[in-house]
Amino acid sequence: MNSGTMLGKASISFSRPVYIQSCASVVGPKEGDGPLKNCFDMICDDPMFGEKKWEAAESAMQKEAAVLAIGKAGLTPDDIRFVFAGDLLAQTIASSFGIAEVGIPFFGLYGACSTMGESLSLGAIAVSAGYGHHILCATSSHFATAEKEFRFPLGYGCQRPLSATWTVTGSAACILSPEAPHPSEIVGSSLLRSTLGSVAITGITTGKVIDFGFRDSLNMGGCMAPAACDTIYRHFEDFGRSVNDYDAVLTGDLGVVGRQILLDLLKEKNIDLSSVHQDCGLLIYDNQKQDTHSGGSGCGCAASVLAAYILPRVVSGFWKRVLFVPTGAMLSKVSFNEGESVAGIAHGVVIEHISKETEV
Structure with a gap:
């Protein structure tokens, strides 16, 4: 076990x-x-x-x-x-x-x-x-x-x-x-094991539902940013870590608006995340050429960027440790039409490069 x-x-x-x-x-x-x-x-x-x-x-x-x-x-x-x-x-x-x-x-x-x-x-x-x-x-x-x-x-x-x-x-x-993949088991182009090692989850921080009273369903970044701030702050506190312990902190789909709100909220807590922060919603589209306004969102946004972009960088050793923080807006068409606010949630997952020498 x-x-x-x-x-x-x-x-x-x-x-x-x-x-x-x-x-x-x-x-x-x-x-x-x-x-x-x-x-x-x-x-x-x-x-x-x-x-x-x-x-x-x-x-x-x-x-x-x-x-x-x-x-x-x-x-x-x-x-x-x-x-x-x-x-x-x-x-x-x-x-x-x-x-x-x-x-x-x-x-x-x-x-x-x-x-x-x-x-x-x-x-x-x-x-x-x-x-x-x-x-x-x-x-x-x-x-x-x-x-x-x-x-x-x-x-x-x-x-x-x-x-x-x-x-x-x-x-x-x-x-x-619980086991690292063996070379004989690897099929396909997205290898999650290299000659240098593997990629693994080493910790999690479960998000809380955070409600700042936003009611704009067309500004999901603003609704979710407070939840991302809460999870990231509590993660650093729980693990006794700081920004310097991560090569990258990647939020899910805050977009242009939500990213700036997140950085501002964390600065109020004396955390400057700007040097390591990236947002999957800004990575998946070219906002200038593809006319997506604030960026990408949806369950598939953080997930597809994780599989296509984040994990290959970790397994290669380019990033040794990242914090993956997909964000969600907790609403339904019923709650919104009844005038309820749009709360947010964010779950933190620590993903690390495990060197070949230390693989269990």
Whole structure:
């Protein structure tokens, strides 16, 4: 059994690393035209993914990411103990309809755009406690399904304010295990083991729901930034670390507006994050050329950037330790239409390069 140590009220430091054996990313055409176009495993030119409905398209995309990740690890669905997965849709139908076809025991999650952080956290806890040798963590989002669910049908042609983010059409999946991947098990182009070592989760900080009273559903960055600030601050406190202990701190999808709010809020707590901070919503699109206004968002934003950009940099040793903090806006069309505010949440996941000499 791989035990861990409780830190503070919401953090865990794993005594042995939880390895990420493989990952896979699948995105749509807009994401495939962005700065990370050469990093994704699959770019589909058809945003419908061969389906007749937007929701079915998202399910197909998430299933494809899961199957790719399983195959890269040299596994079959029968080797996977549990799936932790979720999406933005009501009753998480994109995940339940997509993953259900793979035939793996399923836990459906809803953390809004922070879902990949929630999935990795719960998966790491399960692996650490000895309740599964291989755990699949996945999530997805689709521009059209999110607009239909939370805002307006695409045909309505609503004008978007500059604070709005663009929901990423993308999905990603990771396989967690107590063991580092063996070279013979690695299949595909996104290797999560190199001659230098592997990549693993070594700690988590679970987010709290933070409500600053925002009611603007087209300014998700402003709604989520206070939650990101709270999680990052508590993480540093719980682990006794500072900005200097991380090569990068990557938030999920705050965009232009939310990023500045986050940096300002942390400065009030005497933390200057600007030297190491990056935001997945600003990495996945070229805001000048692709007209996404404030950047990218959606469950698939942080997840696909994690699989395509962050993890390869960690396994190569370019980054030794990063803090991955996907952020989510906790609202539904019911709560928003009833005048409720939009609270935020952010989950912190410590991801480290484990050298070949120290692999357990």
